[in-house]
Amino acid sequence: MKQDFKILGTRPIRPDGLEKVTGKAMFGADKSATGMLHARILRSPHAHAEIVSIDTSKAEALAGVKAVITGADFDEVENRWTRYTMQNCMAQGRALYDGHAVAAVAATSKKIAAEALKLIEVEYKTLPHVTDVDEAMRPGAPLVHEGVKGRKLGDDVSGNTVGYYSFGHGDIEAGFTKADKVIERNFKTAATHQGYIEPQACLADLGADGRGELWCSTQGHYMVREVCSEILGIDASQLRVTASEIGGGFGGKTTVFIEPVALKLSQKSGKPVKLVMSREEVFRATGPTMSASMDVKIGMDKNGKITAGHAKLRYQGGAFPYNMVMMGAMSAFACYDLENVQSEGWDVMTNRPKMISYRAPGAPMATYGVESVIDELCQKLGLDPIEVRLKNAAREGSKSSYGPTYKAIGLVEALEAAKAHPHYAAPLPANTGRGVACGFWFNFGGQVSVSMAINTDGTVNLIEGNPDIGGSRASISMMAAEALGIPFERVRTIVGDTASVGFSDVTDGSRVTFAVGIATINAAKAAIKELCKRAAMIWEIDAEAVEWVDGAAQPTGHNAGNFPPMSLAEIAATSGKTGGPIAGHHEGAPDKAGVSFGVHLVDVEVDPETGFTSIKRYTAFQDVGKAIHPAYVEGQIQGGAVQGIGWALSEEYIYGEDGRLQNPGFLDYRIPVASDLPMIDAVIIEVPNPGHPYGVRGCGETAIVPPLAAISNGVAQAIGKRLFELPMSPPKILKAL
Amino acid sequence: MARVVIFGSLRAFTDGVERMEISASNTRELLKKLSERHPALAEVIEAGVSLAIDGEVYKDAWFTPIGSNSEVVVMPLMVGG
Amino acid sequence: MSKIHVNSTINGDTVEFLCEADETLLDVLRDRLNLTGAKEGCGTGDCGACSVTINGRLVASCLVLGAEAEGSEIETVEGIGAPDALHPLQRQLLEHAALQCGICTPGIIVAAKALLVQNPDPSEEDVRYWLAGNLCRCTGYDKIIRAVLAAAAEMRGENP
Ligand code: FES
Ligand code: FES
Numbered sequence: 001m002k003q004d005f006k007i008l009g010t011r012p013i014r015p016d017g018l019e020k021v022t023g024k025a026m027f028g029a030d031k032s033a034t035g036m037l038h039a040r041i042l043r044s045p046h047a048h049a050e051i052v053s054i055d056t057s058k059a060e061a062l063a064g065v066k067a068v069i070t071g072a073d074f075d076e077v078e079n080r081w082t083r084y085t086m087q088n089c090m091a092q093g094r095a096l097y098d099g100h101a102v103a104a105v106a107a108t109s110k111k112i113a114a115e116a117l118k119l120i121e122v123e124y125k126t127l128p129h130v131t132d133v134d135e136a137m138r139p140g141a142p143l144v145h146e147g148v149k150g151r152k153l154g155d156d157v158s159g160n161t162v163g164y165y166s167f168g169h170g171d172i173e174a175g176f177t178k179a180d181k182v183i184e185r186n187f188k189t190a191a192t193h194q195g196y197i198e199p200q201a202c203l204a205d206l207g208a209d210g211r212g213e214l215w216c217s218t219q220g221h222y223m224v225r226e227v228c229s230e231i232l233g234i235d236a237s238q239l240r241v242t243a244s245e246i247g248g249g250f251g252g253k254t255t256v257f258i259e260p261v262a263l264k265l266s267q268k269s270g271k272p273v274k275l276v277m278s279r280e281e282v283f284r285a286t287g288p289t290m291s292a293s294m295d296v297k298i299g300m301d302k303n304g305k306i307t308a309g310h311a312k313l314r315y316q317g318g319a320f321p322y323n324m325v326m327m328g329a330m331s332a333f334a335c336y337d338l339e340n341v342q343s344e345g346w347d348v349m350t351n352r353p354k355m356i357s358y359r360a361p362g363a364p365m366a367t368y369g370v371e372s373v374i375d376e377l378c379q380k381l382g383l384d385p386i387e388v389r390l391k392n393a394a395r396e397g398s399k400s401s402y403g404p405t406y407k408a409i410g411l412v413e414a415l416e417a418a419k420a421h422p423h424y425a426a427p428l429p430a431n432t433g434r435g436v437a438c439g440f441w442f443n444f445g446g447q448v449s450v451s452m453a454i455n456t457d458g459t460v461n462l463i464e465g466n467p468d469i470g471g472s473r474a475s476i477s478m479m480a481a482e483a484l485g486i487p488f489e490r491v492r493t494i495v496g497d498t499a500s501v502g503f504s505d506v507t508d509g510s511r512v513t514f515a516v517g518i519a520t521i522n523a524a525k526a527a528i529k530e531l532c533k534r535a536a537m538i539w540e541i542d543a544e545a546v547e548w549v550d551g552a553a554q555p556t557g558h559n560a561g562n563f564p565p566m567s568l569a570e571i572a573a574t575s576g577k578t579g580g581p582i583a584g585h586h587e588g589a590p591d592k593a594g595v596s597f598g599v600h601l602v603d604v605e606v607d608p609e610t611g612f613t614s615i616k617r618y619t620a621f622q623d624v625g626k627a628i629h630p631a632y633v634e635g636q637i638q639g640g641a642v643q644g645i646g647w648a649l650s651e652e653y654i655y656g657e658d659g660r661l662q663n664p665g666f667l668d669y670r671i672p673v674a675s676d677l678p679m680i681d682a683v684i685i686e687v688p689n690p691g692h693p694y695g696v697r698g699c700g701e702t703a704i705v706p707p708l709a710a711i712s713n714g715v716a717q718a719i720g721k722r723l724f725e726l727p728m729s730p731p732k733i734l735k736a737l
Numbered sequence: 738m739a740r741v742v743i744f745g746s747l748r749a750f751t752d753g754v755e756r757m758e759i760s761a762s763n764t765r766e767l768l769k770k771l772s773e774r775h776p777a778l779a780e781v782i783e784a785g786v787s788l789a790i791d792g793e794v795y796k797d798a799w800f801t802p803i804g805s806n807s808e809v810v811v812m813p814l815m816v817g818g
Numbered sequence: 819m820s821k822i823h824v825n826s827t828i829n830g831d832t833v834e835f836l837c838e839a840d841e842t843l844l845d846v847l848r849d850r851l852n853l854t855g856a857k858e859g860c861g862t863g864d865c866g867a868c869s870v871t872i873n874g875r876l877v878a879s880c881l882v883l884g885a886e887a888e889g890s891e892i893e894t895v896e897g898i899g900a901p902d903a904l905h906p907l908q909r910q911l912l913e914h915a916a917l918q919c920g921i922c923t924p925g926i927i928v929a930a931k932a933l934l935v936q937n938p939d940p941s942e943e944d945v946r947y948w949l950a951g952n953l954c955r956c957t958g959y960d961k962i963i964r965a966v967l968a969a970a971a972e973m974r975g976e977n978p
Contacts, residue, residue, distance in 0.1 A: 167746075
């Protein structure tokens with residue numbers, strides 16, 4: 001593996017930076033078209049209701065209204081999963097949650113569109129609803145859908161239970177008998193929202209000929225193209241999707257909510273249609289993450305060795321079938337090398353918005369349960385929480401609780417770094433507690449396409465297909481420059497639209513730096529091969545006698561002759577005369593992304609009067625394999641940690657008896673603000689991933705996994721009592737006190 | 738022969754069988770033979786599974802080579818985030 | 819409905835526009851004047867993405883009516899920094915890698931600039947409280963706070 005880098009590990013200014021600090025960057029809602037209409041969506045006020053009838057005639061009659069659509073405007077979609085996606089964008093027959101779309105309008109102004117919504121008459125017949133996971137799973141609960149119960153599930157669970165997963169090995173009962181102490185606890189976590197600051201937005205233009213243009217804020221414009229073309233029954237080639245700059249996603253923009261609606265309105269009206277969600281709509285109708293109810297039981301001997309672990313996870317994922325508890329079950333015990341372990345999970349539907357991925361989906365809540373019980377065992381047995389974790393930590397060769405045996409991983413290194421850090425030894429004032437927790441995320445590879453062109457002035461253009469969500473154009477340009485041996489500034493990377501470069505999977509699973517990186521390195525290799533060939537032609541020697549060193553071709557071997565190195569720019573300058581343009585491309589589906597572990601240390605102070613918890617100090621350690629652009633890696637770690645802080649302390653979806661969301665706004669759904677926080681120290685650990693030429697692992701997701709437990713463990717120490725429910729809002733803490 | 742481990746809840750589709758040996762040179766061949774041996778698993782495999790071959794996790798690509806002494810863990814399909 | 823005729827100065831230029839009586843300044847800027855630097859993150863005054871200044875006063879433009887701009891001087895992110903020389907805040911945000919997605923960045927720049935006019939030497943706590951109305955979901959604020967402090971030091975003529 002390459003170890004000495006010229007560009008990787010430096011901190012250049014990102015190529016899209018200037019546009020973003022001057023207000024020029026074009027996000028989803030920033031684009032307009034001539035003759036454009038504005039769209040609005042009408043949403044169900046009921047948690048569950050039959051849509052008896054919808055009368056749109058008065059809305060259609062309003063001057064300025066150009067199209068009105070309902071679920072009836074969409075044809076049957078064959079693929080079951082695409083059908084769920086479509087019916088989540090626009091209800092058919094029943095409204096399944098508060099905020100579910102039931103009709104949409106396109107009009108010549110925002111104001112007229114809003115007026116028109118009021119003129120649509122919907123007759124509902126309300127149906128029984130359920131929003132709590134344990135209630136929804138109980139036999140006899142109101143069913144969100146019939147006939148989708150998971151296979152091989154018994155009568156002890158309701159038809160809302162759509163999936164069951166189990167992982168593990170060994171004999172947990174035997175393991176528990178070997179323990180000196182066994183603790184079993186029940187935990188609950190609230191649903192939280194990704195909270196991206198940019199609401200979903202798109203601009204759609206679809207003609208009667210089936211040709212369309214779609215501009216939208218998404219984590220995957222190829223995904224948008226596939227889903228929308230399937231829903232609208234048009235050819236994928238005819239729908240060109242361009243990803244705007246994206247104002248945050250965190251998993252929340254890995255599906256469609258509004259794009260099929262805007263396309264349909266455009267098709268019906270014959271005009272471009274802009275559709276932008278309000279913040280309230282984002283909360284009510286886009287996907288939050290799952291809420292959870294969990295039982296975790298762990299046994300430990302007096303030396304701190306975990307003898308057995310068992311987790312039962314019940315996740316609530318909203319109004320359509322989904323499968324995400326699996327990731328929770330897989331990650332629950334992934335940090336540890338255990339002889340006896342089992343984790344089970346149930347995916348459950350409720351009358352809530354359909355869940356969608358949120359950063360390390362499924363892992364933070366399961367980890368919260370496991371890391372809390374381990375912490376309690378350490379307390380009860382009088383053991384140091386880091387020593388205990390070191391004793392049980394997974395390392396190279398450990399058989400993971402979810403199946404595979406680990407290659408080189410960096411959990412022990414992260415724990416050792418935490419143990420040695422001054423933070424761990426610093427004195428603790430009164431009312432303060434120090435929490436520690438580990439976390440794990442898989443990281444993904446997946447499909448990717450990259451196209452690289454060598455320009456005659458010695459510069460390089462690179463087109464890739466993954467929206468840049470946190471500086472990936474910078475890291476990809478860096479890897480291209482590193483591979484070619486040229487300065488970073490000579491490379492310009494753009495995110496191509498769906499018509500300009502091959503398919504690429506959604507930007508998720510922390511896969512972009514890894515997968516696009518591999519494709520970029522391979523595209524560079526192809527270009528280098530051609531560059532060497534051209535140099536060989538000019539020198540009139542064999543192509544095999546030329547090698548690429550530091551950005552230049554040079555003869556190698558004693559028969560090759562004695563030519564001075566020929567740079568990329570020199571070879572490119574004459575490319576027109578040596579066989580035409582020089583380029584490289586790569587399409588593939590790399591695997592071996594390399595799992596990543598993190599350890600978080602946090603000091604919390606709890607005000608005994610108000611029950612308010614404040615974060616006093618925070619240090620996050622994470623193995624990222626190789627940090628391409630360390631500043632953006634730190635940023636990922638800091639951002640993930642702070643989202644975890646919000647999850648632990650203040651963020652939650654609150655439903656009333658009526659099944660309606662009570663806090664669809666930033667005022668009452670409180671995400672951390674600057675004054676809530678200290679600096680977040682990010683400590684990068686680099687244990688290279690053997691599956692990547694530069695050692696890269698993903699880095700974006702792991703950091704949201706440990707904070708929930710770390711903070712809860714800190715609070716337990718600060719107040720001498722443990723809470724088993726998130727968020728640990730002041731009323732809950734006061735109650736515990 | 739590759740040593741195949743059917744992991745966790747997938748065992749519900751193999752009548753509880755956890756370990757078996759299958760001779761296959763790549764993932765497609767292995768999954769095909771597995772489907773033949775355990776027809777209940779066929780639908781699950783069709784919908785997608787993940788494989789760990791000697792510790793490396795692969796999504797359901799067909800032509801990933803499998804060594805004659807490899808350990809292959811068959812798991813539910815992992816999805817992104 | 820008849821529209822209201824408004825005269826104002828935006829980023830130093832005289833601008834006349836027509837707007838509805840109930841139209842927000844944010845909508846006027848974005849939809850009528852094509853100044854899309856100010857973003858709508860919430861429309862209810864809770865996120866700060868739409869921050870602009872009116873006569874030097876920091877406001878959430880989603881809570882201000884377009885008609886209120888009459889006779890006022892408005893500054894948006896588009897008016898900050900010169901083509902050949904970024905404002906120190908803009909440069910420090912870039913150098914500190916203090917933006918990931920960048921949707922909050924225009925609001926942060928406008929708000930932080932207003933702070934530094936009032937208080938050229940803010941403490942970390944001052945900056946954190948001043949920016950408490952500007953939500954950023956990506957960065958955890960760490961690098962933003964450092965960038966603002968560095969810009970303040972630079973503007974005071976201190977060497978970093
Ligand atoms: S859009 Fe004005 S404060 Fe959020
Ligand atoms: S950088 Fe994305 S919200 Fe601040």
